[in-house]
Amino acid sequence: MQEQECTLDLNTIEAAVAGEKWALEKVLAYYADYIEELATVEVEQPDGSVKKVVDEDLKQQIGMKLLEEIPKFPLEEAKKQAAEE
Template sequence: MKEQECTLNLHTIEAAVAGETWALGKVLEYYADYMEELATVEIGQPDGSVKKIVDEDLKQQIGLKLLEEIPKFPLEEAKKQAVEE
């Protein structure tokens, strides 16, 4: 994703916590670059150089863990903070 094209607003977060598919997709899209960064590993090459690759299995695991944690998001705290801003 080039620059942050996707934003997460309170409505999207509420929908994601409620399990709405479109909102879960937005959350995954929002964190796609970060998940890719976390899943990037360095592989030593025979010539001594190091090659960076994205471990797609690890990236998938990170995405699944994110989806598991979304229902635990402290929504009431986020709503209070949004009202204060």
């Protein structure tokens, strides 16, 4: 897993909802560690021990699902909350 400092500000979220490639990449980078955690599975080894590995297919599926859901993000609600802060 990679360590990187990344934040998602409202402008980035707006751009991601609009389909901007740079913003979508930033969202994926922001959630990369979480996606990897979700895609980590336990595999039983021949000796009976259990090894944790990242299922790369599952990782891709989770990332694709995230990208599919971004356009549905309630942007107006987020803008309203940001204005209240």
